Amino acid sequence: MKKRKLGKSGLEVSAIGLGCMRMSFGDRPTDKQEMITFLRAAVERGITFFDTAEVYGPFTNEELLGEALEPFRGQVVIGTKFGYRHDPIKGPHPSFGLDSRPEQIKRVAEASLKRLRVEAIDLFYQHRPDPNVPMEDVAGADVFLGPGDHRLVRAGRGVGDGIVRDQPLGSRRTGVRQRHVQRALVQVVQLLQKSPTVPLQEVAQTLQ
Numbered sequence: 001m002k003k004r005k006l007g008k009s010g011l012e013v014s015a016i017g018l019g020c021m022r023m024s025f026g027d028r029p030t031d032k033q034e035m036i037t038f039l040r041a042a043v044e045r046g047i048t049f050f051d052t053a054e055v056y057g058p059f060t061n062e063e064l065l066g067e068a069l070e071p072f073r074g075q076v077v078i079g080t081k082f083g084y085r086h087d088p089i090k091g092p093h094p095s096f097g098l099d100s101r102p103e104q105i106k107r108v109a110e111a112s113l114k115r116l117r118v119e120a121i122d123l124f125y126q127h128r129p130d131p132n133v134p135m136e137d138v139a140g141a142d143v144f145l146g147p148g149d150h151r152l153v154r155a156g157r158g159v160g161d162g163i164v165r166d167q168p169l170g171s172r173r174t175g176v177r178q179r180h181v182q183r184a185l186v187q188v189v190q191l192l193q194k195s196p197t198v199p200l201q202e203v204a205q206t207l208q
């Protein structure tokens with residue numbers, strides 16, 4: 001499996017990552033033990049980058065990854081997210097609106113650490129931009145500490161560096177990025193139409 005470095009963070013991950021939302025959150029029920037077996041098998045096959053969020057479940061997706069990937073601590077990179085408002089009973093949900101206040105980021109980070117069973121959040125990022133909180137305030141939240149513009153969680157609870165700013169839809173930069181993604185997806189679809197059993201490595205090479 002080829003590796004990629006994420007920005008200036010120094011984090012190195014597998015070229016193919018695994019988005020885990022549907023493993024415990026969605027319209028189709030899943031078997032927890034089956035998903036744990038699947039996640040561990042993914043690591044054995046070279047995948048080291050896993051994406052989750054507190055809102056998936058809510059909370060259950062992070063708990064699933066925490067249990068499944070605990071034996072591989074230090075060998076894998078887990079990215080999780082903050083940014084949605086919490087209901088006192090139901091927890092976070094997109095329908096409740098956005099909340100990226102620094103004090104909320106801190107609460108989310110501390111809770112995610114426990115669910116993920118880690119001492120450090122490898123990659124911690126904003127799920128959606130909050131129009132009521134300037135990006136500078138998000139990046140300067142108390143949980144972020146260290147060199148550079150973007151600091152991730154205090155007291156050894158996070159590592160990483162680099163900040164990504166969302167661009168308005170219609171901006172030149174976003175338009176270029178969208179066209180690049182569209183071209184890449186078209187190439188992958190063509191590749192799979194030609195050979196439905198194509199190896200994952202070849203798909204990854206197409207996306208380079």
